[in-house]
Amino acid sequence: MKRKFIQNILKYLTKLILWRYKPLIIGVTGSVGKTSTKEAIYTVLKNKFKVERNVFNLNTEIGMPLTIIKGKDAKRNIFLWFYNFFHALWLFIFKTKKYPEILVLEMSEDAPGMIKYLANLARPKIGVITTIGDPPVHLEYYKNINQLIEEISYLPQNLTLNDTMILNADNALVLGFKDKTVAKVFSYGFSEYSDIKVTDYKLINVDDLKNIGMIFRLEASGSFVPVKIEGVFGKAQIYALAAAAAVGLSLDMNLVEISEAMLDYKVVKGRTRFIPGIKNTWILDDSYNACPDSVRAALDILKEIPANRKIVVLGDMKELGVNSKQAHMEIGRNIADIAEVFIAVGEEMIFAKEIIDNEYSGVETFWFEDSKQAKKFVKEMIKKGDIVLIKGSLAMEMEKITEYIKA
Numbered sequence: 001m002k003r004k005f006i007q008n009i010l011k012y013l014t015k016l017i018l019w020r021y022k023p024l025i026i027g028v029t030g031s032v033g034k035t036s037t038k039e040a041i042y043t044v045l046k047n048k049f050k051v052e053r054n055v056f057n058l059n060t061e062i063g064m065p066l067t068i069i070k071g072k073d074a075k076r077n078i079f080l081w082f083y084n085f086f087h088a089l090w091l092f093i094f095k096t097k098k099y100p101e102i103l104v105l106e107m108s109e110d111a112p113g114m115i116k117y118l119a120n121l122a123r124p125k126i127g128v129i130t131t132i133g134d135p136p137v138h139l140e141y142y143k144n145i146n147q148l149i150e151e152i153s154y155l156p157q158n159l160t161l162n163d164t165m166i167l168n169a170d171n172a173l174v175l176g177f178k179d180k181t182v183a184k185v186f187s188y189g190f191s192e193y194s195d196i197k198v199t200d201y202k203l204i205n206v207d208d209l210k211n212i213g214m215i216f217r218l219e220a221s222g223s224f225v226p227v228k229i230e231g232v233f234g235k236a237q238i239y240a241l242a243a244a245a246a247v248g249l250s251l252d253m254n255l256v257e258i259s260e261a262m263l264d265y266k267v268v269k270g271r272t273r274f275i276p277g278i279k280n281t282w283i284l285d286d287s288y289n290a291c292p293d294s295v296r297a298a299l300d301i302l303k304e305i306p307a308n309r310k311i312v313v314l315g316d317m318k319e320l321g322v323n324s325k326q327a328h329m330e331i332g333r334n335i336a337d338i339a340e341v342f343i344a345v346g347e348e349m350i351f352a353k354e355i356i357d358n359e360y361s362g363v364e365t366f367w368f369e370d371s372k373q374a375k376k377f378v379k380e381m382i383k384k385g386d387i388v389l390i391k392g393s394l395a396m397e398m399e400k401i402t403e404y405i406k407a
Helices: 002-023 034-045 063-067 076-093 114-122 144-153 154-158 172-180 234-250 255-262 292-304 321-336 350-357 371-381 398-404
Strands: 024-029 051-054 103-106 125-130 163-166 186-191 196-204 213-220 221-228 273-277 281-286 310-315 341-345 362-368 386-391
Touching: 002 051, 002 063, 002 076, 002 114, 024 034, 024 114, 034 103, 034 234, 034 255, 051 255, 063 114, 076 154, 076 163, 103 114, 103 371, 114 144, 114 154, 125 172, 125 234, 144 172, 154 172, 154 341, 163 172, 163 234, 172 186, 186 234, 196 234, 213 255, 221 255, 234 255, 234 292, 281 398, 292 310, 292 321, 292 386, 310 321, 310 371, 321 341, 321 350, 341 350, 341 371, 350 362, 362 371, 371 398, 386 398
Parallel strands: 024 103, 024 125, 051 103, 125 163, 163 186, 186 196, 281 386, 310 341, 310 386, 341 362
Antiparallel strands: 196 213, 213 221, 273 281
């Protein structure tokens, strides 16, 4: 079935379902951290509200409406598409009490016009913007960063006086959106000027990676709560949880309720988790995707963990446009400050290897065309006591390396 035809049908059915059930829509966008933030918001809200969120990559003009109509990811299956259409009509005609009162919807910005379309369709009452990277991912689809910022700005511009806009206070580009909306604005982050402020952040159990976690304190309106979570760590996850706290507060939850709900938060597969590897090694699996900001965040974690050797296996960071070569070179410099061994995967990541070879000593470097070639080498060369960071953009299939060397 033609994509445009499906999109138009889904648009019509989505409007029917939203009119019928009137759920509160929370829209989440940004160039980094959307999925983790969406999952954190869902976790914080799920014990108090009837809430659902889009799963996997259902965050586009096709995927987001499928979430709203409670459909299935049909891809090219014509029979599933007919199921989706009739299921949506059934939901419209026979109103059910099981339909969620809140929908947390991740909104992709990977094409011009996407946020405008999704925001106009779903009409969020709460908007969340996570961060805009340096340089931002998906930039290759835009003329320049200003066009990307303009696209993301459709979310705050779509909100009304009675709505809420939640912004990352530590990202200047994101915080600038406060001037693009008439909605109430709440900010979150480590900045002392944040409405929801994170302080006293620290990794715990770094010598026992089975139980590694973090502690931090959340402060808002003169109140604070300490939070201790095992199995979740890193500033990327802190930001996701802080954004979720802001959403919870905007829905009249208190900090105690929010902090207790956070204990159920689980990191999405392929994102920032330690996995036992072969030969008594550890894998820092962050293989789901990569951009400069998320790579630096993973390297910051690796820096704090003791190990015999720190090995970075990094695939190309895609969709960076004209900034790609420079971004890969800068990441090479970041890697050289932390790792003893660097294994570059892909045509773009060779720039990171060249920088290390030319400007640094004491770091062994290797290059492979793809993850299939790299995984065999990684398996052979790792030794007891090593920690291996595995990361790269989706197209690089770095998860194959994780699967190949995990215990």
